[in-house]
Amino acid sequence: MIIIGASAGGAKLLKAMLAEIPVNTRQxxxxxxxxxxxxxxxxxxxxxxxxxLPVYEPEDKQAVVEGCVYIAGSRYHLLFENKNEFAxxxxxxxxxxxxxxxxxxxxxxxxxxxELIAIVLSGNNADGSNGCKEVIRHGGQVWVQSPLEAxxxxxxxxxIDAIDECMVxxxxxxxxxxxxxx
Amino acid sequence: MIEDYQLEELxxxxxxxxxxxxxxxxxxxxxxxxxxxxxxxVKDSHGFANIADFIVPILHQPGFAHQLHQAxxxxxxxxxxxxxxxxxxxEAVIPAxxxxxxxxxxxxxxxxxxxxxSLAILLKEEGLLxxxxxxxTDYNETVLEKAKQGCFDSRDIEKYxxxxxxxxxxxxxxxxxxxxxxxxxxxxxLSENVLFSCHNLVTDGCFGEMHFILCRNVFIYFNRNLxxxxxxxxxxxxxxxxxxxxxxxxxxxxxxxxxxxxxVNIKARLFRKQPVEVSS
Ligand SMILES: C[S@@+](CC[C@H](N)C(=O)[O-])C[C@H]1O[C@@H](n2cnc3c(N)ncnc32)[C@H](O)[C@@H]1O
Numbered sequence: 256m257i258i259i260g261a262s263a264g265g266a267k268l269l270k271a272m273l274a275e276i277p278v279n280t281r282q283x284x285x286x287x288x289x290x291x292x293x294x295x296x297x298x299x300x301x302x303x304x305x306x307x308l309p310v311y312e313p314e315d316k317q318a319v320v321e322g323c324v325y326i327a328g329s330r331y332h333l334l335f336e337n338k339n340e341f342a343x344x345x346x347x348x349x350x351x352x353x354x355x356x357x358x359x360x361x362x363x364x365x366x367x368x369x370e371l372i373a374i375v376l377s378g379n380n381a382d383g384s385n386g387c388k389e390v391i392r393h394g395g396q397v398w399v400q401s402p403l404e405a406x407x408x409x410x411x412x413x414x415i416d417a418i419d420e421c422m423v424x425x426x427x428x429x430x431x432x433x434x435x436x437x
Numbered sequence: 438m439i440e441d442y443q444l445e446e447l448x449x450x451x452x453x454x455x456x457x458x459x460x461x462x463x464x465x466x467x468x469x470x471x472x473x474x475x476x477x478x479v480k481d482s483h484g485f486a487n488i489a490d491f492i493v494p495i496l497h498q499p500g501f502a503h504q505l506h507q508a509x510x511x512x513x514x515x516x517x518x519x520x521x522x523x524x525x526x527x528e529a530v531i532p533a534x535x536x537x538x539x540x541x542x543x544x545x546x547x548x549x550x551x552x553x554x555s556l557a558i559l560l561k562e563e564g565l566l567x568x569x570x571x572x573x574t575d576y577n578e579t580v581l582e583k584a585k586q587g588c589f590d591s592r593d594i595e596k597y598x599x600x601x602x603x604x605x606x607x608x609x610x611x612x613x614x615x616x617x618x619x620x621x622x623x624x625x626x627l628s629e630n631v632l633f634s635c636h637n638l639v640t641d642g643c644f645g646e647m648h649f650i651l652c653r654n655v656f657i658y659f660n661r662n663l664x665x666x667x668x669x670x671x672x673x674x675x676x677x678x679x680x681x682x683x684x685x686x687x688x689x690x691x692x693x694x695x696x697x698x699x700x701v702n703i704k705a706r707l708f709r710k711q712p713v714e715v716s717s
Contacts, residue, residue, distance in 0.1 A: 314686045314687070314688060315656060315657045315684075315686050315687045315688060316661065316688075316690075316691060328686065330519075331657075331686055334470040334471065334474075335470060336468055336469060336470045337469075342468045342470045342471060342657065343657045343686050344470075344471045344474070344511060344657060344658070345511065345513045345514075345654050345657070345684075346471070346474070346475075346511045346513055347513050358474070361474075362470045362474075365442055365445075365473075368442065392441075393441075393442060
């Protein structure tokens with residue numbers, strides 16, 4: 256499982272990354288992208304045209320299937336209940352965000368353990384850094400976009416500061432590595 | 438050697454078992470992912486090192502088990518949450534309700550009441566408020582107390598005003614509350630026909646002869662098994678052709694009873710009980 260957190264400046268990177276993933280991949284992707292709640296277009300619409308894989312906004316208890324992109328819809332936190340099933344929650348926003356990257360990452364960390372890659376992209380707040388700690392604690396990997404490259408470096412920097420072991424990469428390097436794992 | 442994450446799961450199940458033995462409340466059919474988050478948060482707020490640290494106070498400290506039980510519910514709510522649902526209620530449910538001389542409505546899992554007052558506003562604007570009896574229930578007594586008072590944080594006003602406008606409100610949201618200090622209070626008139634009471638969907642029985650049941654954003658915390666059971670409870674509680682509204686990401690898909698309901702509007706998660714077949 257590959258989980259991705261992004262905020263300000265992250266949408267276009269996300270599209271660029273997902274565009275490179277071949278349809279026959281056995282990996283799945285799960286994304287939290289911060290956006291304004293009032294945004295009309297659904298999150299899935301945003302990514303659909305950018306990639307070859309099917310894109311879904313999970314509903315309560317939706318099945319987790321390989322070769323798909325899942326993106327957290329607005330107003331709900333997205334969690335993994337287990338390897339087969341998503342869960343949702345309306346608990347309070349974290350860093351003003353619901354969906355929150357921390358919530359997704361923490362639950363994924365526990366469920367996927369060593370089979371997890373967490374990627375943090377450009378963003379203007381610290382959501383995601385607590386989640387990255389959990390990913391590391393459970394044996395997963397964290398890849399962070401280089402703050403030097405990121406349009407908004409706060410999110411990647413906070414993630415790097417929160418953990419001891421992570422890979423700091425340019426988006427180009429992230430894409431290269433992704434292609435090897437899928 | 439048992440691994441860290443397995444240990445955590447074991448601790449959660451031991452705590453929930455202890456809680457059940459001591460208070461009778463049963464969280465075993467709740468979604469595990471959010472239960473673990475909730476337990477971890479409450480653990481941190483108590484300054485406990487481990488989730489298992491709940492066990493001794495549950496057993497020996499008077500009142501602790503009850504407090505914990507209440508603290509485990511996720512109660513975040515808002516007025517006119519998901520405004521689209523209110524538009525559809527106005528279009529599809531209200532006209533049907535108007536055909537009855539007297540109407541009974543049940544909000545199951547009403548939390549601090551914002552949803553109850555929102556629907557009351559809609560009913561008032563539709564001229565139905567005098568003809569309804571509303572039951573608003575939750576198992577959490579703390580939120581029920583707040584719901585009775587009808588108070589909400591005045592910092593939320595702008596958001597609620599927005600939601601109200603999007604839901605097709607006819608007037609201004611500010612026509613329905615007044616401010617006292619930091620808090621805002623819904624007009625008392627809105628809750629005259631509302632009965633707030635404690636009811637646990639896991640253990641308590643059905644409410645008779647409802648025309649409309651709203652249970653929004655409660656099923657996301659239940660596993661399939663419990664969803665199915667509670668849906669049975671709603672089925673029993675509804676009149677023939679009664680309406681059911683769920684939260685906007687919830688569904689009937691996991692229930693054996695899904696055939697017993699027809700979809701009225703899927704995006705608004707509005708369903709209607711099929712007429713009961715009379716076997717000849
Ligand atoms: C997230 S709130 C939803 C409030 C409101 N319906 C809304 O959609 O905004 C969920 C509520 O369900 C209540 N709840 C959870 N389990 C329950 C149960 N077994 N019986 C009754 N209420 C329950 C919680 O206490 C909480 O107040």
